[in-house]
Amino acid sequence: MSFTRTLRAVGGVVVAGALLFGAAPTASADQFRDMQWPLSPKSFKAEDIWKVSTGKDVTVAVIDDAINGSHPDLSGNVLPGKNFIAGGRGDQADGTSDHGTAMAAIIAAHGHGPGNADGVKGLAPDAKILPVAYPVVGDGVGHVGLGGAIRYAVDNGASVINMSIAPPFITDSAKEAVAYAVQKNVLIVAGAGNDGAGKLSALAAAPGVVAVGAVDKAGQVWDKSNWGSQLMLTAPGVSITSASASNADPYVQGNGTSDATAYVSAAAALLRSKFPDLTAGQIANRLVKTAGLPPSKAGLTLPDPHYGYGFIRPLRALTQDIPAGSKNGPLKMPQADPSATASGASSAGASGDQASGQKSSGIKPMLLVGVGVGVLVVIGIIVLVVVRQKKNGRNGPPPGGFGGPGGPGGPAGPGFPQQPANPYQQQPNGPGAFPPPPNQYPGQ
Template identity: 70%
Template sequence: MSFTRTLRAVGGAVVAGALLFGAAPTALADEIRDAQWPLKAFDAESVWKESTGKGVTVAVIDDPIYGNHPDLKGNVLPGKSFIDGGRGDQESKNDHGTGMASLIAGHGHGAGSSDGVMGLAPDAKILPVGRPDFGQGDGSTDLGDWIRYAVDQGASIINLSIEPTSLFDNEKEALTYAIKKDVLVVAGAGNDGKTELGPLASFPGVVTVGAVDKNGEIWSKSNSGSQMMVTAPGVKITSASAERSDYPYRLADGTSDSTAYVSAAAALLRSKFPDLTAGQIANRLVKTAALPKGKKLQLPDPQYGYGFIRPYSALTQDIPAGSKNGPLKTPKKDPSAGTGGATAPGASGGDQASEKKDSGLGTGAIVGIAAGVLFVVAIIVIVVVMQKKKGRNGPPPGGPGGYGGPGGPGFMPQQPGPYQQQPGAFQQPPGGAPGSYPPAPPTQPPGQ
């Protein structure tokens, strides 16, 4: 089994009772909701008028999840623990999986669900796929098993807030299996500040996610690379903890959290647009992504990808469905093949690579072809000479150099790619309109 690590840097101890804020538990619950700045940034109240993720199952391949947390109870399926073969919703110690689940499908608690952690897709269901912790286990289960289980149990989104150090063929095959089954696979970029992405984050067809702060600026430890697709909140993120004290929560940084938010946004979209493919869902996320105001980059950018997600815009803008794969690349049929791909049948080099001397054409056919070529050349020469005599040898249409201007025919001025943002096209609307990032400060606390 390949060694994996979670993508979360815990910035503080478990928040329990009144220890963090020096207040009573009720006040603490209010503080927890207020601390969820991504909900304000996303204008979650407007988002939830469009979709809450109902009817969508998100698999969280991570630590098992504490399904009885007051902010998660009812939204976590039994799932499976690949540690002991039991259920995946009974965790009481490790927090990471519970935290990711809460950012995706937490529903809060208390009157009007106004307390605790609220996920971005509060009506989605979580399928917990518990994995051995940090490479422990007997090697009988691995990422390939976990992915196949998630797909076969009906998950339409897989959240992978983990970073394998390698991918074996069976794991690549499982990823390809998920992608062929129209499951959207979302993975974190990693927290090392590197300028390269790991094997999972760079696998074709995976939505790779980096982390930004509340100003939309890249987190300094978020890895980067050419396969980066989008970014999402990943700095000072409050989420649920698996520990069973009153009001258990954690505060942390990491691309784990940003990955969970992208999975949640995908759940919102899959709920509202059930007929769209995984690639078309990714297309909506990409087409509505944005950059901090004033920042102009050639997209996709190694750090931002196409920008940070804007769920409200992705849910409401008029965006053509586009191709089945959208911005997602298609994995090779043979995961173990080299980067050059498989050679097509019959393309083994042809006559030039063999010792054959006979091309298969008879002498008469060769003579006929040669005569035809000479005839065409003669016609071209005659036409050119006639044009020169009539003074019609000026520059071709479109100016010097041929069609499209300098550079000659075929060198048209470069056009934006299918997912290229125009500078300023997605910058913050005046007054913090729905979907802006970050929005104007709210006039009242969320949930009221």
């Protein structure tokens, strides 16, 4: 059992994603729906969201514990997936941990009963879940670790990867896999951690990852939500009701940046369904530019270490007129993964083989002679031109300064054109700030 999985088993809430598991309150199924405050008219306005997008045709990979795909609120929305821990499928939870099932339900549960009015419902109820059960640490130590799990998710159709986890470190293999996902246009979302510390989990802090913190019903940051300069967004993560892996006790309630991460992944699924041509970075851009803050925090300089750019407001992200922006949006790009560009690697390898096969400089004597003759010819032409210019009195620079029109002193001004400033560095209180301070939270 890996380090992170051990912490999950002891105490229930130690690392990002661990739920505060307890006995589910005695209630009918529809009362569990009522307990899902993020979906309410005072928060996300889920019923209005589902008129615009339900996450249809989008696959979200949940890299976590195995998922109970037969749960009545998830049945039909969970793909077989893969279990990198015990082998076999990822949709057959053994009932020892509810975590993966809870995250899947926050994203894509559809409820059950007449009109699916009973049980819990996810924010993107028509999205598909690709369950990827995995060991957190130990890449290359007798089993496939996080890097292999990420690559499996990318190669099997996921356009969003939810990682409500906090491994104590990430290996080079995992970093390369994150870069691979980014190059394949897959959005990766990870939890900041549940220690209340000023340091994000190693995974959330990695370039290319959307790092998520947790807020409560009032939009205030949860006191155990980790924080830091890499934090990008926050989302509901306090008193979250979701599905359990157990058929005997089918619902659980908990707190954590795990739950917040799942809500951000679900919002991304809604956006990827409505805007299939946007890149992963442009999806993150819509979430960031429509994020909000509680009224008491309206003057914060963004991104703020505790809030990032603010808490997600999915309805605004779906409906506001927002320019697509740059390909990468607010994402910091990881180093390129060579395996994602096989053709480029092949061409580089070919040139490398050619170079290694030459023991000397590779310049043949006859080539040197030809180069020398060419230089002499060019010098002769230059001398001839200079002599003629002196005779005709044409020694000045061309109109518009050196280099012709557009050179120094010309219409284009000095030097090269200036690049536009990075919009993600603007301050929230200035003209054109990114994003503008919101008016309220909860709500849209």
